[in-house]
Amino acid sequence: MRLDYLSIFPAYFDVLDISLVGKAAINGLVEIHAHDLRDWTHDRHRTVDDTPCGGGAGMVMKPDPWGEAFDEIIGTESDPSVHVIFPAPSGTPFTQSAAAELSSAQRIVFCCGRYEGIDHRVIDYARSMWTVHEVSLGDYVLNGGEVAALAITEAVVRLVPGFMGNPESLAEESFSAGQDGLLEYPLFTRPVSWRGLDVPEVLMSGHHGRIASWRRDESVRLTRERRPDLTDSDSSGIH
Ligand SMILES: N#Cc1c(-c2ccc3ccn(Cc4ccccn4)c3c2)n[nH]c1N
Numbered sequence: 001m002r003l004d005y006l007s008i009f010p011a012y013f014d015v016l017d018i019s020l021v022g023k024a025a026i027n028g029l030v031e032i033h034a035h036d037l038r039d040w041t042h043d044r045h046r047t048v049d050d051t052p053c054g055g056g057a058g059m060v061m062k063p064d065p066w067g068e069a070f071d072e073i074i075g076t077e078s079d080p081s082v083h084v085i086f087p088a089p090s091g092t093p094f095t096q097s098a099a100a101e102l103s104s105a106q107r108i109v110f111c112c113g114r115y116e117g118i119d120h121r122v123i124d125y126a127r128s129m130w131t132v133h134e135v136s137l138g139d140y141v142l143n144g145g146e147v148a149a150l151a152i153t154e155a156v157v158r159l160v161p162g163f164m165g166n167p168e169s170l171a172e173e174s175f176s177a178g179q180d181g182l183l184e185y186p187l188f189t190r191p192v193s194w195r196g197l198d199v200p201e202v203l204m205s206g207h208h209g210r211i212a213s214w215r216r217d218e219s220v221r222l223t224r225e226r227r228p229d230l231t232d233s234d235s236s237g238i239h
Contacts, residue, residue, distance in 0.1 A: 001030045001107070001108065002030070002107050003030055004033045004107075005034040005035065005149055006066070006110065006112060007036070007112035007146055009114075012112075012150065014034075021153060029160055029162055033073075049115050060116055060118070061118040067125065073109065074129075082129075083130065084131065084132050085135060085149070085152065086134045092135055112144055113145050114143070114145075137151055181230050183222045183227060184222075185216075
């Protein structure tokens with residue numbers, strides 16, 4: 001899997017070299033390429049933004065640098081196997097199933113906007129050439145797309161076959177298909193007693209049936225408390 005990041009702050013992605021994603025890069029599972037969008041400007045000030053047509057606050061990212069960067073980084077041929085991701089507050093909420101789908105992609109290009117966003121024609125052009133995803137991390141406003149690109153990268157790469165030492169652990173995580181759409185149950189390890197707080201006795205019983213039942217009950221309780229929106233979905237085990 002090749003991952004490209006287009007940003008006016010490419011140094012944001014240096015962190016990928018020290019993370020597990022960096023280890024995947026060393027193992028050849030992923031290739032990481034960060035690019036400075038300003039390298040595709042031609043004026044003295046390396047300008048990437050301009051005022052919004054129709055007025056309004058803030059600045060909008062000009063289309064020209066993006067188009068030239070696309071030509072050089074992706075090419076000028078249409079290819080639906082290339083996934084181009086535009087993080088944006090107006091995007092579709094990014095989910096574990098979206099991460100799972102992207103984990104089989106051979107090429108992902110993250111377009112990290114800043115200011116008030118990117119000229120919409122850039123997205124329209126990308127849609128005419130590649131497979132485009134306009135996604136949002138959640139209902140809060142960030143200053144740009146870089147943090148979202150990092151979060152999406154981690155969610156996707158950890159699902160790439162060969163990345164996780166113990167792939168079985170993926171099936172037990174919150175939001176994974178194996179959890180019936182329920183949140184993960186509380187976790188405990190040694191010591192059994194810590195600052196007057198004890199591990200639930202059932203977990204020390206060695207009775208696998210009771211342990212499984214306790215864990216499911218806890219997942220159902222937590223999901224009802226924290227994510228009632230998940231309890232109505234068809235995939236959840238609660239109705
Ligand atoms: N994903 C995601 C995001 C973003 C996000 C993503 C890309 C950009 C490019 C510019 N801005 C700043 C900005 C501020 C105000 C209105 C529009 N845009 C971004 C914010 N915010 N919250 C999320 N969950």
